[in-house]
Amino acid sequence: MTLSLHAAGRRRLLSHSLKFATLALALSTAWVQPATAQTYPNKPIKLIAPFAAGGAADTVARILVPKLSEALGQPIIIDNRAGASGAIGSAFVAAAPADGYTLLINLGPPHQTVQFFTKGVKYDPVKDFTPIAQVATAPQVMVVPASSPFKSVADFTAAAKTPKALAYATSGSGSSQHLAGLLMAHKYKLSLTHVGYRGGAPALTDVLGAQTDAGILVLSNVLPYIQSGKLRALGLVENHRSKSAPSIPTLAESGLTGFSVPDTWVGVMGPKGLPPAIVQRLHADISKTLRNPDVLAQLQQAGYDVAEATPAQFGKQLADSTEIYRSIVNNSGITPE
Structure with missing residues (x-):
């Protein structure tokens, strides 16, 4: 009888200990979460x-x-x-x-x-x-140098249907600019050569210098040059105009019916x-x-x-x-x- 009472007591003590440990862990977790938010950030x-x-x-x-x-x-x-x-x-x-x-x-x-x-x-x-x-x-826009013979999307696509491929510059492989060019070439049977750079800045430099036939670049980077007349915008690659430059049409509006890529x-x-x-x-x-x-x-x-x-x-x-x-x-x- 005595041994049974001792065993029961030990079981009760163990049960209480486990409950206390579980409660302590829950309280410590609840304390750590707000502390993270309160102390972050504490360095650069x-x-x-x-x-x-x-x-x-x-x-x-x-x-x-x-x-x-x-x-x-x-x-x-x-x-x-x-x-x-x-x-x-x-x-x-x-x-x-x-x-x-x-x-x-x-x-x-x-x-x-x-x-x-x-x-x-x-x-x-x-x-x-x-x-x-x-x-x-970041709206993307297709541009050509001011000296380019391509005055419109129709001019560009007509030239891209000849045996000589037209080169377009982008900020790099896998960019939305590159993908827009791929979709354009596939959808409209155009002969286009992609020239990818390590970022938009060097690509813009070469488009300004007429080292490529065109560029598909971030609107923010090329907008000053469009406004100054150094580049000509053919159209945005998305399915809507940009709030920051509403006068620039989309490529779909400019003649490439049904064309767009996601924002x-x-x-x-x-x-x-x-x-x-x-x-x-x-x-x-x-x-x-x-x-x-x-x-x-x-x-x-x-x-x-x-x-x-x-x-x-x-x-x-x-x-x-x-x-x-x-x-x-x-x-x-x-x-x-």
Whole structure:
């Protein structure tokens, strides 16, 4: 009888100990989560722009960073890591600790499409990143030098149906610009040669110098040259006009009936596994920054359409557009090299 009472007592003691340990763990977890949000950030943040200085991602980063640094209370260091259509900088972020101190500001495409063109990409564009905030859309426009004989889309397509291929410059393989050219060539039976650069800035230099027949480039980068008469805009590749330059028609409006590619976004992401508290803090402060009148004016003046999205909406858009572009690439018969 005595042994039975001792055994029962030990069982009760063990049960109480397990309940206490479970409660302690729950309380510690509940304490850690808000603490992460309260203490982050407590040191400078590195923002990787995976294209050359002067390109679209870099341009948006330099508009956002001053006010975003103020909101976060820490310096943000822009680090341009160009190459491989953004894959070098993106791979760096994918491999970084998920602590919120290494972030990526990128364009999509080529974020989700470089895998279709380049072998050995060391990350999954959807699974290996945490969407934080879509900042804006970056309209893409087809341009020719002012000295070009092509005064319209009809002139360009007529010339592209002759045996001699026309060359078009873009910021790199896998960009929405490249994909727009692929879709154009496939849909309208045009003879086009893609010339990809390491970013929009060097591509723009060669288009201005008439080293290529045309360019499909980010509107924000070429708008000053369109306005000054050094470049001629043939049309936007999306299915709608840009708020920042409403006088420029789409290619569909200009004669390529039914032509368009999805919007190109500029967004901020982190490595996979970024704690929700950090994602929420960053998203809230980016949204606050985008509502700043000076930031909004600078983005619009540079040719961007501000287009916020929640992390969940951003993630869905990333996954859905990946499949749309996969179809364009497959129809073009392209395989990774």
